[in-house]
Amino acid sequence: MISFSNVSKEYPNGTHALKDVNLFIDKGEFVFVVGASGAGKSTLVKLITREEKPTSGKVMVNGYDLGALKRRQIPKFRRTVGMVFQDFRLIPNMNVYDNVAFALRVTNVSFRDIRRRVPYILGLVGLASKARSMPDQLSGGEQQRVALARALVNNPSLIIADEPTGNIDPELSFEIVDLLNEINRCGTTVIMVTHEHDLVAKFNRRVITLDSGVIASDRNDWRSSDESE
Numbered sequence: 001m002i003s004f005s006n007v008s009k010e011y012p013n014g015t016h017a018l019k020d021v022n023l024f025i026d027k028g029e030f031v032f033v034v035g036a037s038g039a040g041k042s043t044l045v046k047l048i049t050r051e052e053k054p055t056s057g058k059v060m061v062n063g064y065d066l067g068a069l070k071r072r073q074i075p076k077f078r079r080t081v082g083m084v085f086q087d088f089r090l091i092p093n094m095n096v097y098d099n100v101a102f103a104l105r106v107t108n109v110s111f112r113d114i115r116r117r118v119p120y121i122l123g124l125v126g127l128a129s130k131a132r133s134m135p136d137q138l139s140g141g142e143q144q145r146v147a148l149a150r151a152l153v154n155n156p157s158l159i160i161a162d163e164p165t166g167n168i169d170p171e172l173s174f175e176i177v178d179l180l181n182e183i184n185r186c187g188t189t190v191i192m193v194t195h196e197h198d199l200v201a202k203f204n205r206r207v208i209t210l211d212s213g214v215i216a217s218d219r220n221d222w223r224s225s226d227e228s229e
């Protein structure tokens, strides 16, 4: 569950990236966040992951009041959120298996559980046969699936993907969103920032449109709207 109550974000240089935003995303929803460059999409994501703090207002995510979160509580909170980025952010000198296992090792999961969980998650994203490959031996779509596996391996209740298909061919982009869709069907909340209107139209989910730091529209019936043309 995510809620924004009268949230504004002003960066130190005076840019008002978000202005008095009110928003509620329930557990289990799939939400696209769209909007022009500079509209405030990444700022919204950074407030949800507590990379940034609001200048005013209250952000609640998975039961945590992020404004009141102590520094030492941040890692525990972040384990409830899986993050996927446009540039994949894989560790280049680790193979696929280790990239995913690493996310578990840093949280002190036992060797036995890692050996059980990593192959399961790699199977889920269709990469069981690539476990020993290095990231630079994979296509963009495959690298993003590894990143997705890494985001999923801690069993987060929320996946937040900031332009996950931005560096991927259009055919493979569909596969990534399809995977996110499957993950969502199993109960995980998914928030995906994108510029790709084709994908948004194809999957027909809730769409939040940001414009100059405010929510310009928030709708569940994207396909029937004129904006999908």
Ligand SMILES: Nc1ncnc2c1ncn2[C@@H]1O[C@H](COP(=O)(O)OP(=O)(O)OP(=O)(O)O)[C@@H](O)[C@H]1O
Binding pocket: 011, 012, 013, 015, 016, 017, 035, 036, 037, 038, 039, 040, 041, 042, 043, 044
């Ligand atoms: N660290 C920062 N310091 C100052 N201004 C910032 C910072 N980060 C973002 N901004 C500004 O805040 C506004 C919103 O930026 P944000 O990155 O949230 O937009 P966006 O919708 O994600 O854009 P894009 O689609 O280009 O990634 C922009 O005017 C941007 O220049």
